Amino acid sequence: MQSEDTPKGFALGLTAYFLWGFLPLYMKAVAHIPAVEIIAHRVIWSIPVAAAVLVWLGRTADLKAALRSPRTIGMAAMTAALISVNWGIYVWSIASGHALEAALGYYINPLFSVFLGAVLLGEKLRPAQWAAIGLAAAAVLVLTVENGRIPYVGLSLTLTWGIYAYLKKSLPVGPNQGFLLEVLMLAPPALAYILWLAAEGTGHFMVGVPSDTWLILGLGLVTAGPLMIYGNAAKLLRLSTIGVMQYIAPTMIMLIAVFLFDEPFGHARAIAFPMIWAALALYTWSMLRARRG
Numbered sequence: 001m002q003s004e005d006t007p008k009g010f011a012l013g014l015t016a017y018f019l020w021g022f023l024p025l026y027m028k029a030v031a032h033i034p035a036v037e038i039i040a041h042r043v044i045w046s047i048p049v050a051a052a053v054l055v056w057l058g059r060t061a062d063l064k065a066a067l068r069s070p071r072t073i074g075m076a077a078m079t080a081a082l083i084s085v086n087w088g089i090y091v092w093s094i095a096s097g098h099a100l101e102a103a104l105g106y107y108i109n110p111l112f113s114v115f116l117g118a119v120l121l122g123e124k125l126r127p128a129q130w131a132a133i134g135l136a137a138a139a140v141l142v143l144t145v146e147n148g149r150i151p152y153v154g155l156s157l158t159l160t161w162g163i164y165a166y167l168k169k170s171l172p173v174g175p176n177q178g179f180l181l182e183v184l185m186l187a188p189p190a191l192a193y194i195l196w197l198a199a200e201g202t203g204h205f206m207v208g209v210p211s212d213t214w215l216i217l218g219l220g221l222v223t224a225g226p227l228m229i230y231g232n233a234a235k236l237l238r239l240s241t242i243g244v245m246q247y248i249a250p251t252m253i254m255l256i257a258v259f260l261f262d263e264p265f266g267h268a269r270a271i272a273f274p275m276i277w278a279a280l281a282l283y284t285w286s287m288l289r290a291r292r293g
Contacts, residue, residue, distance in 0.1 A: 004238065005236070005237050005238055005241050006236040006237070008236055009232075009233050009234075009235070009236025009237040010233075010236075010237065010241070012229050012230075012232055012233035012236065013230070013233035013234075013237055013241070013242065013245050014245070014248070015226075015229050015233075016226045016227075016229040016230035016233055017226075017230075017245055017246065017248040017249045018248065018249075018252070019222070019225065019226040019229070020226050020248075020249040020252075021248055021249040021250075021251070021252025021253060021256075022252065022256075023222060023226075023253075024094050024099050024102075024253055024256050024257070024261075025256065025260070026215075026218070026222050027090070027091055027094040027095065028094055028095070028261065029215055030212070030215050030216070030219075031094065031095035033204045033212065033216075035088055035091040035092045035095065036088065036193065037193070037194070037197060037203065037204065038091045038219065039084060039087050039088050039091060039190070040189075040190040040191075040193045040194050041190075041194065041205065041216045041219050041220075042087060042219045042220070042223045043084070043183050043186040043187055043190040044187060044190050044191060044194065044220070045216070045217060045218075045219050045220025045221075045223075046179075046183045046219075046220045046223045046224040047180070047183050047184065047187060047220070048220060049220045049221055049223075049224035049225065049228075050176065050179055050180040050183060050224045050228070051180060053176055053224070053228050054176055054177060054180060057176065059174065059176065059177060062173055062174060062177045063173070063177045063180060063181060065173075066172075066173040066177060066178075066181055067181070069172070071172070072171065072172055072173060072181075073181075073185075075167065075170065075171050075172075076171060076173075076178065076181045076182055076185055077185055078167055079164055079167050079168055079171060079178070079182055080181075080182040080183075080185045080186050082160050082161075082163055082164040082167070083160075083164050083182060084186055085160050086157060086160040086161050086164060087223075089153060089156050089157055089160065090102055090157060093153045093157070097261065097263055098153045098263075099253055099254075099256065099257035099261055099263055100253075100254060100257045100258070100263050100265070100269065101151050101153035101154040101157075102153065102154065102157060102250075102253055102257075103154075103250040103251075103253040103254040103257060104143075104151060104153075104154035104250075104272075104273070104276070105153065105154035105155065105156070105157030105158045105161070105250075106157065106158075106161075106249060106250035106253065107247070107250045107273075107276050107277075107280065108136050108140070108154065108155075108158045108276065109157075109158050109161055109162055109246075110243065110246060110280070110283065111132055111133050111136045111279060111280070111283060112158050112159070112162040113162050113165060113166070114129055114132075114133065114283065115133050116162055116163070116166050120166065126286050126290065128282050128283070128285065128286035129282075129283060129286050131279075131282055132279040132280070132282040132283035132286070133279070135275055135276070135278060135279035135282065136275070136276055136279040138275060139271075139272040139273070139275035139276045139279070140154075140155070140272070142268055142271050142272045142275065143268050143269070143272045146266075146267065146268030146271075147268055174231075175227075175231040175234075176228060176231050179224065179227055179228075179231075183224075204216065243284060243287055244284055247280060254273070
């Protein structure tokens with residue numbers, strides 16, 4: 001485990017989280033394209049980007065070994081299914097005016113990961129961590145009572161990404177190789193869907209507005225790029241540093257949703273979001289204190 005932060009790791013980490021923070025702007029630009037079509041193209045155009053990175057790193061042998069392991073294939077199928085559902089919810093949330101709920105989901109995610117560690121792995125949590133989880137749960141309750149419905153978009157993003165991250169830790173292959181394996185497994189149905197859209201004349205790739213084609217081609221870069229950058233940053237940063245930096249993206253998503261997408265913040269969110277920020281501050285303080293100890 002990395003014991004000290006490096007300038008390179010810090011720069012890579014900031015780059016990854018800022019790219020994820022700006023991603024809603026890109027997704028808003030393709031909001032007129034159905035979410036399922038966007039996901040299919042994210043899969044297909046991520047393959048050349050992820051493959052190029054593996055070739056550059058000289059780690060293709062690891063991928064070949066993974067492809068020969070039924071256990072790895074089975075686990076990758078589960079993570080691939082989860083990440084595709086997560087992408088679908090995220091793309092739909094931006095296009096349909098629920099970016100604030102997406103931000104909520106990514107704020108809650110680190111606390112959900114801690115909860116999963118306690119429930120599934122038997123990890124002992126400090127009182128401050130339990131208090132942080134309780135505070136986040138109370139914030140979700142406030143939103144549910146005030147709005148008359150569960151914030152299903154945010155919770156769905158939290159659940160799918162949290163379980164994906166949990167299973168990903170058990171995947172016996174590196175993060176870059178694992179990502180390429182996932183998109184390769186998703187490629188056949190994605191390609192079949194794109195070809196079906198082309199045959200029906202309802203697709204957006206190389207049809208109509210040229211900018212749509214360029215935006216679709218760019219989906220691979222905006223999908224695989226930040227993930228690959230983050231994978232390299234994680235090796236050069238302390239876990240506590242990564243824990244604090246992960247709040248950058250949802251904060252940017254929230255600001256973009258309010259000030260650029262004109263999504264209403266409302267009274268319930270004015271109560272719930274500060275509760276979640278307080279929970280994250282409590283969790284971060286507990287994590288940093290434990291590290292010093």
